[in-house]
Amino acid sequence: MQLELLDKLRAQNPVIFNIANFVTVQDVANAVNAIGASPIMSNEIAEAEEIVRLASAVTVNIGCLTKQQIIHIKKVEDLARQYNKPIVFDPVAVGAVEYRYKIADKLLWDFHTSIIRGNIGEIAALGDFNWNSKGIDAGSGSGDIDEITAKTAQKYHCTVIASGPTDTISDGKRIAHIHNGSPLFKTHVGSGDMLTSIVTAFTAVTDDPFEAAQIGALVFSCAGQLVVQEHPNVGLGTFGMYLMDYLYKVKAADIEQIADFD
Ligand SMILES: Nc1ncnc2c1ncn2[C@@H]1O[C@H](COP(=O)(O)OP(=O)(O)OP(=O)(O)O)[C@@H](O)[C@H]1O
Ligand SMILES: Cc1ncsc1CCO
Numbered sequence: 470m471q472l473e474l475l476d477k478l479r480a481q482n483p484v485i486f487n488i489a490n491f492v493t494v495q496d497v498a499n500a501v502n503a504i505g506a507s508p509i510m511s512n513e514i515a516e517a518e519e520i521v522r523l524a525s526a527v528t529v530n531i532g533c534l535t536k537q538q539i540i541h542i543k544k545v546e547d548l549a550r551q552y553n554k555p556i557v558f559d560p561v562a563v564g565a566v567e568y569r570y571k572i573a574d575k576l577l578w579d580f581h582t583s584i585i586r587g588n589i590g591e592i593a594a595l596g597d598f599n600w601n602s603k604g605i606d607a608g609s610g611s612g613d614i615d616e617i618t619a620k621t622a623q624k625y626h627c628t629v630i631a632s633g634p635t636d637t638i639s640d641g642k643r644i645a646h647i648h649n650g651s652p653l654f655k656t657h658v659g660s661g662d663m664l665t666s667i668v669t670a671f672t673a674v675t676d677d678p679f680e681a682a683q684i685g686a687l688v689f690s691c692a693g694q695l696v697v698q699e700h701p702n703v704g705l706g707t708f709g710m711y712l713m714d715y716l717y718k719v720k721a722a723d724i725e726q727i728a729d730f731d
């Protein structure tokens with residue numbers, strides 16, 4: 470794992486273009502900012518080309534999809550291909566809402582996506598596995614998470630992160646697991662959205678999406694774990710605030726001490 474990518478990210482401060490959802494947009498902007506990149510959100514097709522050009526990478530989050538936004542996403546993804554900017558895709562609730570599955574599946578076939586980051590319910594749906602997703606949450610299921618992650622990566626020819634108590638990452642051949650984190654992440658709506666855009670930030674400092682996925686997931690999970698280690702009585706509201714503090718101040722050396730991955 471290339472932990473030095475964290476310092477590289479902070480030194481370069483790349484601009485990250487986010488098509489966000491209106492529920493968590495500010496958390497995502499703050500998380501991207503805190504980790505050391507420069508977020509920009511946009512919903513306007515007329516400025517899409519300018520923003521794709523100035524950004525190093527693009528997040529597409531379908532959390533609050535509209536027909537107008539689908540047109541925007543297609544334009545942005547086409548521009549990202551033209552200007553060679555990596556796309557990281559967050560398939561919010563595709564396991565629970567068939568309409569979203571159909572839109573996401575088509576986008577993932579039509580445009581090359583570097584990384585898909587979802588919870589296991591979302592990743593299982595995209596990979597055509599049975600799983601009982603529950604709204605935006607992972608829900609429950611009994612499938613083999615390694616197999617689901619790898620097969621979904623093979624289906625779309627990209628890297629996939631299935632997040633959860635363990636983050637499982639595959640590019641279709643290789644598999645990695647990040648065991649760090651805290652159950653408090655689940656209590657903060659938007660943890661997944663923040664993770665997705667932090668992973669996008671790391672695609673700006675490495676050409677290997679599998680590496681970007683691993684380092685993004687490790688840094689994010691460790692920041693949350695450090696919050697709880699150093700503030701054992703933290704509640705779900707203050708967890709979100711501390712998480713921003715720790716995303717900003719966490720150092721590669723702190724992560725090295727607690728990193729738990731294989
Ligand atoms: N029980 C847990 N223990 C440790 N870490 C967890 C746990 N549950 C989730 N996480 C961490 O929370 C982050 C978000 O993952 P999660 O799978 O909850 O995303 P999500 O369902 O898309 O979230 P949201 O929809 O709220 O944005 C990841 O970094 C993951 O490692
Ligand atoms: C609660 C919620 N609804 C649509 S998006 C979202 C935030 C998590 O992605």
Ligand SMILES: [Mg+2]
Nearest residue numbers: 561605661662
């Ligand atoms: Mg999510």
